[in-house]
Amino acid sequence: MKIILTSFLLAFCLNLCAQSNFYKLSLGGGAGFTKSYADLQEHNYGEAIYGTADFSFTPFLSLGFEIQNGTVKGGQSNLDKYNRKFKNNYRSVSANGKVYLGAFVDYQNSLFFEYIKGLYLGAGIGAIQNRVNELQSEANAHPQVYNSQSKEIFIPLNLGINYYIPDKNGHYRYVVNLNYQSNITLGEGLDGYDYSTVRYENGNPDVFTYITLGIKYNFGLIGVSNKTFKRY
Numbered sequence: 001m002k003i004i005l006t007s008f009l010l011a012f013c014l015n016l017c018a019q020s021n022f023y024k025l026s027l028g029g030g031a032g033f034t035k036s037y038a039d040l041q042e043h044n045y046g047e048a049i050y051g052t053a054d055f056s057f058t059p060f061l062s063l064g065f066e067i068q069n070g071t072v073k074g075g076q077s078n079l080d081k082y083n084r085k086f087k088n089n090y091r092s093v094s095a096n097g098k099v100y101l102g103a104f105v106d107y108q109n110s111l112f113f114e115y116i117k118g119l120y121l122g123a124g125i126g127a128i129q130n131r132v133n134e135l136q137s138e139a140n141a142h143p144q145v146y147n148s149q150s151k152e153i154f155i156p157l158n159l160g161i162n163y164y165i166p167d168k169n170g171h172y173r174y175v176v177n178l179n180y181q182s183n184i185t186l187g188e189g190l191d192g193y194d195y196s197t198v199r200y201e202n203g204n205p206d207v208f209t210y211i212t213l214g215i216k217y218n219f220g221l222i223g224v225s226n227k228t229f230k231r232y
Contacts, residue, residue, distance in 0.1 A: 030214020094126025118162030131190035150189030
């Protein structure tokens with residue numbers, strides 16, 4: 001009986017030792033470059049900044065909000081047969097869920113997985129406000145609908161990685177983030193040229209990508225994880 005009781009207590013203590021705390025709230029921000037994949041063949045680069053606020057259910061499952069402010073550009077009047085180009089000074093807000101590799105791998109016994117446990121996939125939904133200028137009229141082309149200001153829904157898809165930096169007490173307060181986001185808009189307002197399938201057979205969704213480097217600060221509510229969150 002004593003052996004059984006001792007074994008139970010030992011297992012219970014080991015389970016407690018394997019647990020670790022994590023911060024549930026985080027704020028972050030950063031900057032990066034956008035690239036358009038819209039109706040114009042020339043896919044140009046723009047710049048944008050962003051801010052995020054996230055809630056972590058576990059160290060490796062989160063839901064958050066993101067705001068962006070920047071430009072999306074495309075076209076080149078001297079190369080496009082219709083002399084088209086655009087510059088979109090956009091703003092957006094979205095909700096994004098993310099799931100991390102650390103939820104599925106035994107990173108506690110693998111140095112390789114330990115350093116890539118912050119790799120994640122994510123998806124969400126949001127709204128974008130398009131403010132398009134520098135529109136060029138089409139020369140010798142069919143009648144065209146221009147839409148310089150619009151609001152529409154978009155779907156962000158994320159692939160990224162977090163690198164966790166402990167503070168002087170060993171808590172993971174700081175996170176360096178690298179993220180690649182593909183944004184699929186459910187409309188034709190991104191570039192200001194309306195090539196929807198209602199008018200043209202070759203209409204495709206307007207898309208822009210956004211690659212960023214940023215930093216996050218973890219704070220607030222404390223959660224408990226069954227996995228230790230200790231770096232080698």
